[in-house]
Amino acid sequence: MNVLVKIALLIALLPAVSYGGNKPAHENHAITSGVGLLSPGLRGLLVQEMQSLQDGMVSIIPAYHSGNWEEIEITARKMKNSYILKQELTKNQATELHSVLPHEFIKKDQQFHYLAGMLEHAAKSKKSELINFYFSEMNASCVGCHATFAIHRFPALAPKPKMKNHQDHH
Numbered sequence: 001m002n003v004l005v006k007i008a009l010l011i012a013l014l015p016a017v018s019y020g021g022n023k024p025a026h027e028n029h030a031i032t033s034g035v036g037l038l039s040p041g042l043r044g045l046l047v048q049e050m051q052s053l054q055d056g057m058v059s060i061i062p063a064y065h066s067g068n069w070e071e072i073e074i075t076a077r078k079m080k081n082s083y084i085l086k087q088e089l090t091k092n093q094a095t096e097l098h099s100v101l102p103h104e105f106i107k108k109d110q111q112f113h114y115l116a117g118m119l120e121h122a123a124k125s126k127k128s129e130l131i132n133f134y135f136s137e138m139n140a141s142c143v144g145c146h147a148t149f150a151i152h153r154f155p156a157l158a159p160k161p162k163m164k165n166h167q168d169h170h
Contacts, residue, residue, distance in 0.1 A: 020139055037100050038096065038097070038100055039093070039096060041093070042093045042096060042097065045089065045093070045099055047090055049082065052078075053079060054077060056075045056076075056079050057079075057135075057138065057139070057142075059075055060072055060076075060119075063075070064128070064131060064132065067128070069123045069124070069126045069131070070123070072119065072123035072131060073120050073123035073124050075121055076116050076117070076119040076120035076134075077116075077120045079113070079116040079119075079138075080113050080116035080120055082113075086113040103148070104148065105145070105148075105149055107147075108144065108145045108148065109145070112138060112141045112142070112145070115134055115137050115138045115141055116138060118130075118131055118137075119131060119134035119135060119136045119138065120156065121132065122134055143157060147159075
């Protein structure tokens with residue numbers, strides 16, 4: 001696995017970072033698996049990375065509304081290539097990351113960065129409908145990853161229990 005893929009993995013991890021404490025059982029699960037097993041330094045980089053991604057996503061909205069395709073292109077490129085982790089991840093942290101994260105997480109992270117690359121291309125081509133499409137897909141990618149790996153941080157994304165059919169009560 002190349003370094004960019006490993007770095008990309010870090011980007012989606014931040015929402016799954018848990019600090020423990022008196023939390024419900026589903027929250028404590030994150031502490032004993034995946035992100036919860038990462039070193040504090042690596043988790044700190046993830047916090048920075050996730051904040052940068054969030055800031056990037058938020059900055060795209062006014063840029064889109066004003067037709068600032070160049071700003072979207074630059075932001076999407078940064079998101080595709082990562083912000084902080086690419087510059088600050090040590091070889092040991094990359095190894096740690098690769099050994100701790102599940103394969104499904106890696107796939108979701110790769111998909112997010114692919115979508116960021118497509119957004120970059122759409123912005124470079126000044127195709128507003130494609131910019132909107134890829135931005136929407138990136139949002140859906142974030143929610144999907146959070147719903148899979150960070151329910152402890154985003155409980156509203158947890159699947160709702162199925163309600164019994166009214167007829168089942170008779």
